[in-house]
Amino acid sequence: MRSLSLVLAISAHALCLALSSPYAVAADAPPLPRYQLETQLDPAARTLDARAVVKLPPAMAGQAVEFLLAAPLAMVESEPRAERLPADAAAGFSGINGSSQAMTRSGRAARYRVQLAPGSAQFALHYKGRIDFGFETPGQEYARGFNETAGVIKEDGVYLAGSTLWYPYLGDTLFTFELTAQSPEGWQLISPGNGTARDAAGKTHWRSDAPLDELHIVGGPLTRYARAAGAVTAEVYLRKPDDALAAKYLEATARNLEMYRSLIGTYPYEKFALVENFWETGYGMPSFTLLGPQIIRFPFILTSSYPHEILHNWWGNGVFVDYASGNWCEGLTAYLADHLYKEQQDQGAEYRRDTLKKYRDFVREARDFP
Numbered sequence: 001m002r003s004l005s006l007v008l009a010i011s012a013h014a015l016c017l018a019l020s021s022p023y024a025v026a027a028d029a030p031p032l033p034r035y036q037l038e039t040q041l042d043p044a045a046r047t048l049d050a051r052a053v054v055k056l057p058p059a060m061a062g063q064a065v066e067f068l069l070a071a072p073l074a075m076v077e078s079e080p081r082a083e084r085l086p087a088d089a090a091a092g093f094s095g096i097n098g099s100s101q102a103m104t105r106s107g108r109a110a111r112y113r114v115q116l117a118p119g120s121a122q123f124a125l126h127y128k129g130r131i132d133f134g135f136e137t138p139g140q141e142y143a144r145g146f147n148e149t150a151g152v153i154k155e156d157g158v159y160l161a162g163s164t165l166w167y168p169y170l171g172d173t174l175f176t177f178e179l180t181a182q183s184p185e186g187w188q189l190i191s192p193g194n195g196t197a198r199d200a201a202g203k204t205h206w207r208s209d210a211p212l213d214e215l216h217i218v219g220g221p222l223t224r225y226a227r228a229a230g231a232v233t234a235e236v237y238l239r240k241p242d243d244a245l246a247a248k249y250l251e252a253t254a255r256n257l258e259m260y261r262s263l264i265g266t267y268p269y270e271k272f273a274l275v276e277n278f279w280e281t282g283y284g285m286p287s288f289t290l291l292g293p294q295i296i297r298f299p300f301i302l303t304s305s306y307p308h309e310i311l312h313n314w315w316g317n318g319v320f321v322d323y324a325s326g327n328w329c330e331g332l333t334a335y336l337a338d339h340l341y342k343e344q345q346d347q348g349a350e351y352r353r354d355t356l357k358k359y360r361d362f363v364r365e366a367r368d369f370p
């Protein structure tokens, strides 16, 4: 996964890579692909049933388009017809980003080609199958022993990411989307952007007209808490009701959104949500953060990792990182979150000293990186 924000369970330091993005593109920018998605999850059967309409920029009309989809998903219908390419074809897919590389390498990605009709720049798919890629402990230093999955649907909850390939992956491009999902009984489903995790009819609606580079669905049997934070709704989703804990996060959300709005500029979404995950994670996505049950109960998180995750909506998820040339957003986010909070507690000098110490301990000629 190419963006993973991480909370260290033992120290107060956040160490993370932001997942994805918002903010409108310039008016003269070329149009972006748009996904219209309708999904249905069956936690008991661990299956996804999805209909996708993909609207591509007009310049793509009449061309052949290729995309990747998780191999366990079977194509039920497609218009125009999507042809599944030979099993090893996914490896040669161009424009692939980090989050999908592992799926491709492990043979869990299927490659398709669709020939668009003359004058048409869209295609429609209906596909379904089991999403249960299991958990593994990654070797990367930033993961600190947290388990990762390429995607899972189970009775505890759902985690679908760009790396799951649960929607037709077009390559390393930004896009916009709208999603309607049938929520399983008692479930709340959260995605980036604006919308509702569960309406009165049990449906989930999310959309973003600001560009994203990855689309998540997370959630499960959760209790929702909310309050107004200026023009934004602060939301908390907990696996077990806990009014006191929810109140702390709602307050911290409102306080941080206001602080960063005045320091940097407008927050780009209508909500920011803390979502309690069903295993330990420290992920930051556009307009929400997905944190594990232990992590959200460490009191220091509220003034360390939590503001850090909120700030990633500007740096990393608002202004994007080109990971091929390094990751500038962590430094700026650490400076305006981790460092700023320490400075407000008169511990700025200690923070800078410790940071320089870590740098000197780690960086050697061959170990430096941008």
Ligand SMILES: [Zn+2]
Residues within 6 Å of the ligand: 005, 006, 014, 015, 016, 017, 018, 308, 312, 330, 333
């Ligand atoms: Zn970070």
